[in-house]
Amino acid sequence: MLNGGNLLISLVGRRLDKIRSQIEAGALNSALAAIQDTVDRVFCEPSAVAKVFGAPELDRLCQAIGRVNLNRLGLGQRNQETRNADGPVAYLASRLQASGGHTAALVDIIRLSGDRQSVVIVSGTCGRTDTHALRNRFSDLPMVSLELAPRGSHLSKLDWIQRRLLEIRPRTVWLFNHHQDSVAIAAVQPNEGYRVCFYHHADHHLCLGLHLSYAEHYDPHPMGFHNCRNSLGISNNRYLPLVVSDQGDRPPGLAFLESGHLxxxxxxxxxxxxxxxxxxxxxxxxxxxxxxxxxxxxxxxxxxxxxxxxxxxxxxxxxxxxxxxxxxxxxxxxxxxxxxxxxxxxxxxxxxxxxxxxxxxxxxxxxxxxxxxxxxxxxxxxxxxxxxxxxxxxxxxxxxxxxxxxxxxxxxxxxxxxxxxxxxRDEILVTALTDHNRLEAPQLSRDYQPKRMSQALERADPATLRRFVYCVLCYAYRRWQAWQGRWI
The missing domain is CATH 3.40.50.2000 (Glycogen Phosphorylase B;)
Incomplete structure (x- = not known):
C-alpha cells in the first residue's frame, strides 16, 4: 500500500499533464472537474490522511484556470483597481449545513468581525446546501446576505462567482472552501482589488488553497498552526482560535455520578x-x-x-x-x-x-x-x-x-x-481578528508518541474487504454529493 506522499506523486502526477493540456485547449470545465476528482480520490485513501495536506501544483492549475477564464470573459483588464475600502466582506464556501463546526466557525467570524456588510457565496460544487435552514441560521445577522451559485457545470459556476466578485467589489474575500473545491480556488485572483484570507478548516486531508502564496493563511487550532508553520513551510500563518459563545458553567446543583453510574x-x-x-x-x-x-x-x-x-x-x-x-x-x-x-x-x-x-x-x-x-x-x-x-x-x-x-x-x-x-471565549476571537494583534498559538503537548504496534494493526487493515469497501463507498458518496450540488 502506498504511503501518503507516494500516493500523491503517483495519483496526481499522472493527471497533471492531462489537466495542463485541457487548460491549453480551453477545456476549462474538464480541467476543474479533473482537479476536484483528483482531490476526492486522495481524500478517500486512508493512508493519505494526516500525511498529504496540500498540492502546490494543483493550486497553481486552479489559479491558471481562473486567470484564463477572466480573460475569456473580457474581465482580465480590471485587475489593477485599488481596494474598495467601503466594500463588503465576501465569504466563499463550497457547501454549508445548518449544523456542524464548519458553518459555526463561519458564523462566529462574521458575527465577531464587526463588519457592516457581509456576503456569503456558496459555490455548490461539493453538495447541496439547505437554503431554508441556513437562512434561519443567519437570521440573527441582518448584515449578511446569502447567495448560491446557480446550478450548472464547474465552469458556469466559476463564471458566475468571478462576475459576482467584480460586481460587489469586496474589500476582503475569505475562503471557507471544502478540500476539493477547484472552482473556489480558481475564482479568487491576486491584484483584483481585494484581500484574500484562507481559513484552513479542512486541515487533516489534502485541501486546495493551502499554497496560495498571496493569501493570508489562518489556522483554527494549535495542531494545524504548528503543522503548517513547521512542517509545510507556511511561514506567515496566523492562529485564529475556535470559539463558542458562553452558555454557562456546570450548574452547582448538577452533581457527578448522581445515579451511582457514569x-x-x-x-x-x-x-x-x-x-x-x-x-x-x-x-x-x-x-x-x-x-x-x-x-x-x-x-x-x-x-x-x-x-x-x-x-x-x-x-x-x-x-x-x-x-x-x-x-x-x-x-x-x-x-x-x-x-x-x-x-x-x-x-x-x-x-x-x-x-x-x-x-x-x-x-x-x-x-x-x-x-x-x-x-x-x-x-x-x-x-x-x-x-x-x-x-x-x-x-x-x-x-x-x-x-x-x-x-x-x-x-x-x-x-x-x-x-x-x-x-x-468570543472575546479571544475578537482580539485575533484585529489586524494589529497576532494571537500566539498555544504550544503542543510534549508527551505524544505514536504507537508503533497500533500503526501496525492499522496498516494491516488495508488488505481487508472492509477497508476496500470503505474507500469505494467514500469516493462514490463524494461523487454523488458533487452531482447533487451541481444539478439538483
Missing part, C-alpha cells in the same frame, strides 16, 4: 467515528457501558449499519439497550450535556471534533480524548486542558473509566472550564 457522551457524525481504524467506536460503546453500567449518549447522525452493530454489541455484553441513547441532532451540544446530566465527555475517534470538545469544556464537563496512533492532527488532545484524560489503546480507556470518582470528576470539571475561559 453518564458518558460523544457528539459526532459518522464521518468522524465510522472510519477504518484499529479500534472502532461502534465496538467500544458496548464495552464502555459494560464497565460503567451507566448510560452513553450519542449526539450526531450514524449510519443504520453502525447503530445495528452497537445494538449487537450491547446484547453481547448483556447491556440493556436503554443504556445507549441515540440523538441525531440537538441545537446545542453544550446545553444537551447539562440536560442529560453528563459526567464525562468522550471525544470522538479516530477523528476528533474541535468545536464539540470546546463546548464540553465550556460546559464544565471532564473530557477523555484519544491520541491517534499515527498523527496528533487527528485526535485533538492538544486542545484539551492540561491533565485531561487521554488514551491510545482500549485497555487505557478501560482503566480510566474504571478509576473515576466524584472528586476526580469535579477537579477535571474546573480544569475544563478554565481552559475554555482562557482560550476559547
Amino acid at each position: 453518564v458518558t457522551c460523544t457528539a459526532a457524525s459518522s464521518n468522524k467515528v465510522e472510519v477504518p481504524y484499529f479500534v472502532r467506536y461502534v465496538d467500544m460503546v458496548p464495552e464502555i457501558l459494560s464497565i460503567t453500567r451507566g448510560r452513553h449518549i450519542h449526539i450526531g447522525r450514524l449510519t443504520p449499519l453502525a447503530r445495528r452493530r452497537i445494538s449487537k454489541g450491547l446484547r453481547h455484553h448483556n447491556v440493556p439497550k436503554e443504556s445507549f441513547v441515540y440523538i441525531p441532532y440537538v441545537p446545542s451540544v453544550w446545553r444537551a450535556l447539562h440536560e442529560y446530566r453528563v459526567d464525562l465527555y468522550l471525544a470522538s475517534f479516530p477523528y476528533g471534533g474541535g468545536r464539540t470538545l470546546l463546548e464540553a469544556m465550556g460546559a464544565g464537563i471532564p473530557v477523555v480524548v484519544h491520541k491517534h496512533c499515527r498523527s496528533r492532527m487527528l485526535g485533538g488532545f492538544d486542545m484539551a486542558y492540561d491533565g485531561a484524560f487521554t488514551w491510545q489503546t482500549r485497555e487505557e480507556l478501560q482503566r480510566i473509566l474504571a478509576s473515576l470518582d466524584r472528586d476526580t470528576l469535579a477537579r477535571h470539571s474546573r480544569w475544563a472550564r478554565a481552559q475554555y475561559e482562557k482560550h476559547h
Whole structure:
C-alpha cells in the first residue's frame, strides 16, 4: 500500500499533464472537474490522511484556470483597481449545513468581525446546501446576505462567482472552501482589488488553497498552526482560535455520578467515528457501558449499519439497550450535556471534533480524548486542558473509566472550564481578528508518541474487504454529493 506522499506523486502526477493540456485547449470545465476528482480520490485513501495536506501544483492549475477564464470573459483588464475600502466582506464556501463546526466557525467570524456588510457565496460544487435552514441560521445577522451559485457545470459556476466578485467589489474575500473545491480556488485572483484570507478548516486531508502564496493563511487550532508553520513551510500563518459563545458553567446543583453510574457522551457524525481504524467506536460503546453500567449518549447522525452493530454489541455484553441513547441532532451540544446530566465527555475517534470538545469544556464537563496512533492532527488532545484524560489503546480507556470518582470528576470539571475561559471565549476571537494583534498559538503537548504496534494493526487493515469497501463507498458518496450540488 502506498504511503501518503507516494500516493500523491503517483495519483496526481499522472493527471497533471492531462489537466495542463485541457487548460491549453480551453477545456476549462474538464480541467476543474479533473482537479476536484483528483482531490476526492486522495481524500478517500486512508493512508493519505494526516500525511498529504496540500498540492502546490494543483493550486497553481486552479489559479491558471481562473486567470484564463477572466480573460475569456473580457474581465482580465480590471485587475489593477485599488481596494474598495467601503466594500463588503465576501465569504466563499463550497457547501454549508445548518449544523456542524464548519458553518459555526463561519458564523462566529462574521458575527465577531464587526463588519457592516457581509456576503456569503456558496459555490455548490461539493453538495447541496439547505437554503431554508441556513437562512434561519443567519437570521440573527441582518448584515449578511446569502447567495448560491446557480446550478450548472464547474465552469458556469466559476463564471458566475468571478462576475459576482467584480460586481460587489469586496474589500476582503475569505475562503471557507471544502478540500476539493477547484472552482473556489480558481475564482479568487491576486491584484483584483481585494484581500484574500484562507481559513484552513479542512486541515487533516489534502485541501486546495493551502499554497496560495498571496493569501493570508489562518489556522483554527494549535495542531494545524504548528503543522503548517513547521512542517509545510507556511511561514506567515496566523492562529485564529475556535470559539463558542458562553452558555454557562456546570450548574452547582448538577452533581457527578448522581445515579451511582457514569453518564458518558460523544457528539459526532459518522464521518468522524465510522472510519477504518484499529479500534472502532461502534465496538467500544458496548464495552464502555459494560464497565460503567451507566448510560452513553450519542449526539450526531450514524449510519443504520453502525447503530445495528452497537445494538449487537450491547446484547453481547448483556447491556440493556436503554443504556445507549441515540440523538441525531440537538441545537446545542453544550446545553444537551447539562440536560442529560453528563459526567464525562468522550471525544470522538479516530477523528476528533474541535468545536464539540470546546463546548464540553465550556460546559464544565471532564473530557477523555484519544491520541491517534499515527498523527496528533487527528485526535485533538492538544486542545484539551492540561491533565485531561487521554488514551491510545482500549485497555487505557478501560482503566480510566474504571478509576473515576466524584472528586476526580469535579477537579477535571474546573480544569475544563478554565481552559475554555482562557482560550476559547468570543472575546479571544475578537482580539485575533484585529489586524494589529497576532494571537500566539498555544504550544503542543510534549508527551505524544505514536504507537508503533497500533500503526501496525492499522496498516494491516488495508488488505481487508472492509477497508476496500470503505474507500469505494467514500469516493462514490463524494461523487454523488458533487452531482447533487451541481444539478439538483
